[in-house]
Amino acid sequence: xxxxxxxxxxxxxxxxxxxxxxxxxxxxxxxxxxxxxxxxxxxxxxxxxxxxxxxxxxxxxxxxxxxxxxxxxxxxxxxxxxxxxxxxxxxxxxxxxxxxxxxxxxxxxxxxxxxxxxxxxxxxxxxxxxxxxxxxxxxxxxxxxxxxxxxxxxxxxxxxxxxxxxxxxxxxxxxxxxxxxxxxxxxxxxxxxxxxxxxxxxxxxxxxxxxxxxxxxxxxxxxxxxxxxxxxxxxxxxxxxxxxxxxxxxxxxxxxxxxxxxxxxxxxxxxxxxxxxxxxxxxxxxxxxxxxx
Numbered sequence: 001x002x003x004x005x006x007x008x009x010x011x012x013x014x015x016x017x018x019x020x021x022x023x024x025x026x027x028x029x030x031x032x033x034x035x036x037x038x039x040x041x042x043x044x045x046x047x048x049x050x051x052x053x054x055x056x057x058x059x060x061x062x063x064x065x066x067x068x069x070x071x072x073x074x075x076x077x078x079x080x081x082x083x084x085x086x087x088x089x090x091x092x093x094x095x096x097x098x099x100x101x102x103x104x105x106x107x108x109x110x111x112x113x114x115x116x117x118x119x120x121x122x123x124x125x126x127x128x129x130x131x132x133x134x135x136x137x138x139x140x141x142x143x144x145x146x147x148x149x150x151x152x153x154x155x156x157x158x159x160x161x162x163x164x165x166x167x168x169x170x171x172x173x174x175x176x177x178x179x180x181x182x183x184x185x186x187x188x189x190x191x192x193x194x195x196x197x198x199x200x201x202x203x204x205x206x207x208x209x210x211x212x213x214x215x216x217x218x219x220x221x222x223x224x225x226x227x228x229x230x231x232x233x234x235x236x237x238x239x240x241x242x243x244x245x246x247x248x249x250x251x252x253x254x255x256x257x258x259x260x261x262x263x264x265x266x267x268x269x270x271x272x273x274x275x276x277x278x279x280x281x282x283x284x285x286x287x288x289x290x291x292x293x
C-alpha cells in the first residue's frame with residue numbers, strides 16, 4: 001500500500017483553508033483591524049499538520065470529510081492563537097513567522113493579544129455549531145489541550161526552563177504539554193467524530209498521538225540547529241540564542257534523531273488495532289521526522 005503524503009497534506013490543506021477563509025469572508029466585522037489581524041495569524045502559511053491529523057484519524061475510523069471539517073478547523077484555530085501569543089515580546093519575542101511578520105509586528109502588540117484571544121474563542125464557536133453526537137467530549141478534549149493541563153502549562157514550563165539545565169524527563173514533560181497536547185487533541189477529535197470514547201481503536205490513536213507529538217517536537221529542535229531559515233520560515237538557531245533546553249543539547253544531533261525514530265516506531269506499533277486503515281497515519285508519523293520545515 002502506498003500513499004503520497006505530500007499530496008494528501010496539500011489536498012487537506014486546501015480543504016481546511018477554504019473553510020477557514022470562509023470564516024473571514026461571510027460576515028461584516030465590527031472591528032476590521034482585529035479581523036485582519038486574526039486572518040493574518042491563521043491564513044498566512046502553515047503546514048496544517050493538526051487538521052491533516054484530524055482528517056486522517058477520522059477517516060481511519062470511517063468518518064466523512066464533511067463531518068471532520070469543524071474539528072479540523074477548530075484545532076488549527078487554537079494552534080494559530082498559540083503562535084500569535086508565543087511570538088509576543090513577553091514570550092518568545094519573534095519578528096517572523098512562516099516567512100511573514102508576526103502579528104504584533106504587522107499590527108501592534110495589543111491587537112495581537114486580542115486576535116489570539118478571538119482565534120481561541122472562535123475555535124470553540126466553530127466546534128459548538130456542528131453539534132456532533134460527542135460534542136461534550138470534543139469540547140473537553142480541545143479545552144484541556146489548550147489550557148492549564150496542555151499548551152498553557154507547556155508554555156509556562158518553557159519560560160521557566162530558559163537558561164536552566166533540565167533532564168530528559170523534565171524536557172519531555174514540557175514538550176508533551178506545549179506541543180504534544182494539541183497534536184493529541186487533533187487525533188482524538190478526529191476519532192471522536194467516528195467512534196465512542198470507549199472504543200479501543202480510540203485508545204490506540206491516543207497512544208499513537210502521544211508518540212508522534214514528542215517526535216514532532218524533537219524534529220523541530222533538530223531543525224532549529226540544522227535547518228535553513230528560508231525553508232523554516234523563521235530564524236534558525238533561535239533556541240540556542242535564547243538558551244532554551246532542547247533534545248540536541250541533551251542528546252546531541254544523532255541521539256535526538258535516534259530518539260525521534262524510536263518514537264515513530266512506537267507510534268506505528270500502536271496503530272496495530274486499526275489494521276490497514278492506519279496506513280496513512282503511519283505514513284504521517286514517518287513524515288514527522290523526515291520533514292525539512
